Amino acid sequence: MTESAPIRPAVEEPYEKRWLALAVIAVTVLLVILDATIVNIALPAVSADLEIDAASQQWIVTAYTLTFGGFLLLGGRIADFWGRKRTYLVGAGGFAVASALGGLAQNEAMLFGARALQGAFGALLAPASLALLTVLFTDTKERAKAFAVYGAIAGGGSAVGLLLGGVLTEYADWRWCFWVNLPVAIVAIVAAIPIVPESRAPGDTSYDVPGAVLITLGLASVVYGFTRVGMQAQENAAAGVTDNAWAEPWALFFIVAGAVLVAAFVVLELKTRNPLLPMRIVLDRNRGGAYLTSTLVGAGLLGAFFFLSLYFQQVLAYTPVAAGFASLPTTLGVLISAGLASVLAPKVGPKPLMVLGGLLAAAGLFVLSLLDVDSGFWELAFPGQLLLGLGLGFTFVPLSNLALIGAGEHDAGAASAMLNATQQVGASIGTALLATLSVGAITDFFTDAVASGADPRNPAVGLQAQVEGYTTAFTWASGLLLLGALVSAVLIKATREDLPAEAAVHAG
Numbered sequence: 001m002t003e004s005a006p007i008r009p010a011v012e013e014p015y016e017k018r019w020l021a022l023a024v025i026a027v028t029v030l031l032v033i034l035d036a037t038i039v040n041i042a043l044p045a046v047s048a049d050l051e052i053d054a055a056s057q058q059w060i061v062t063a064y065t066l067t068f069g070g071f072l073l074l075g076g077r078i079a080d081f082w083g084r085k086r087t088y089l090v091g092a093g094g095f096a097v098a099s100a101l102g103g104l105a106q107n108e109a110m111l112f113g114a115r116a117l118q119g120a121f122g123a124l125l126a127p128a129s130l131a132l133l134t135v136l137f138t139d140t141k142e143r144a145k146a147f148a149v150y151g152a153i154a155g156g157g158s159a160v161g162l163l164l165g166g167v168l169t170e171y172a173d174w175r176w177c178f179w180v181n182l183p184v185a186i187v188a189i190v191a192a193i194p195i196v197p198e199s200r201a202p203g204d205t206s207y208d209v210p211g212a213v214l215i216t217l218g219l220a221s222v223v224y225g226f227t228r229v230g231m232q233a234q235e236n237a238a239a240g241v242t243d244n245a246w247a248e249p250w251a252l253f254f255i256v257a258g259a260v261l262v263a264a265f266v267v268l269e270l271k272t273r274n275p276l277l278p279m280r281i282v283l284d285r286n287r288g289g290a291y292l293t294s295t296l297v298g299a300g301l302l303g304a305f306f307f308l309s310l311y312f313q314q315v316l317a318y319t320p321v322a323a324g325f326a327s328l329p330t331t332l333g334v335l336i337s338a339g340l341a342s343v344l345a346p347k348v349g350p351k352p353l354m355v356l357g358g359l360l361a362a363a364g365l366f367v368l369s370l371l372d373v374d375s376g377f378w379e380l381a382f383p384g385q386l387l388l389g390l391g392l393g394f395t396f397v398p399l400s401n402l403a404l405i406g407a408g409e410h411d412a413g414a415a416s417a418m419l420n421a422t423q424q425v426g427a428s429i430g431t432a433l434l435a436t437l438s439v440g441a442i443t444d445f446f447t448d449a450v451a452s453g454a455d456p457r458n459p460a461v462g463l464q465a466q467v468e469g470y471t472t473a474f475t476w477a478s479g480l481l482l483l484g485a486l487v488s489a490v491l492i493k494a495t496r497e498d499l500p501a502e503a504a505v506h507a508g
Helices: 018-034 043-050 059-082 084-104 108-136 140-171 181-195 209-239 249-271 279-283 285-315 320-326 328-348 350-368 377-402 409-451 459-491
Strands: none
Touching: 018 084, 018 108, 018 140, 018 181, 043 059, 043 108, 059 084, 059 108, 059 209, 059 409, 084 108, 084 181, 084 409, 108 140, 108 409, 140 285, 140 320, 140 328, 140 377, 209 249, 209 409, 249 279, 279 285, 279 409, 285 320, 285 350, 285 377, 285 409, 285 459, 320 328, 328 350, 328 377, 350 377, 350 459, 409 459
16 A cells, blocks of 8 residues: 555654544544444344344444454554554455445345444554554644544544444434445545555564463353343343343353453463563553543443433434434533543543543433433533533543553553553443343333333333333443542642653654
8 A cells, every 4th residue: 555654764753644643543433433423323224134133233232342352452463563654554444345235235144244344444543543642642732732632532432433333223224324435435545545655663573372362252252241241131022031141051161161261361461472462551550540541431431322322212212313413412511521631640640531521421420320311401411411521531541542652662662552441341341231231120010000000001101110220321331430530539640740742753
């Protein structure tokens, strides 16, 4: 692939086109974030058109999350060693092709395959993008602003995905949820070739193939196991049974097998001369705290969006478009706090902002846990989402920066991939956990209602049961984010003086 922008030597002068490069990178990062939620609202339309049954439709989401989560660490190392720009271009191009195939799908097998391809190329694109930002922005204040953009996308992109998915599904066709990626990716690729500079890791760039196999299989197994728990919980609810979804044998098998593979990977990495994931990246107190916080935030966030979308559509009877617009206060909050965080991070350091962000986000989810069947949008949903968004912006901006502090030029891709991987694994665990708790609360409400003499066929009872399930999920999600704030307060010791101002891009 032709690359007009040269590999830049290690110089102290910042790259002159860095802000243009940020704009290009931000667009494609948004594609990856959007794709985690844009299809959610379109699921009923997709399933009806391709005749996908309820038991299989979860694979529309799972095929993407499996390959994305499984290949992230390998994608980060490919970016470091092969070239971050080259990996970014291949990732964006592959993502566009996979999106085109998804839009052309004529049956469920073709659609699931396209989603898996999207995830695989997204696993190249995401860590390459964050690593590029790390090496492009070396000044502390400028890096804070760059990560503010990244944080705003990471925190608000999911809500934008719900809106865009609703608009496209209602006014165009579900296939445009995939095709919309094509023109955006093409423009980004054409712009990136002359604007984004190439960079590679210095030193030993040999690949740790056994490590790549172990961690890819391990992460995919863990994500799939927890996804099966969530799927089982939904199937139990649809069938009206009260079986424990966590007792599903195959789910437990994949979770345990994944944990064993990840443990074997850690042992291997401690003995390998040039590991896929050097343990120094994870064992550093600040980065370790950032990754653990990222896992907890990922666990609470995706589930919150999922259940809020259901509340708007199934309880308040909003159309897909209205449900998408109703989800925008989160994005508004993120935009406000991300901008503030970029100004405050160089002055106060990452820790105070992350603790504040976790507390605000937890408070927002707690407000959402007070929702009822007839709650007005402006009464609880708007302030709850606004608080959630404010908290996410204050969390994601310093989190993205902190996860890369001291990682060095050689490990920038691996460190950024680890951040993405923790969010992805957290999201899969959180969705399974919250879905199980939600279904349990719905079942308990029905049981108590029938015992009290209520007619279970009464639609009002069904709506109240659903709300009980959603608010239970919000309560637990609030607890996860509160725990994330506590982890930040205890583990993170970095101050504003620790924020990096490293040398610019190295020649490869």
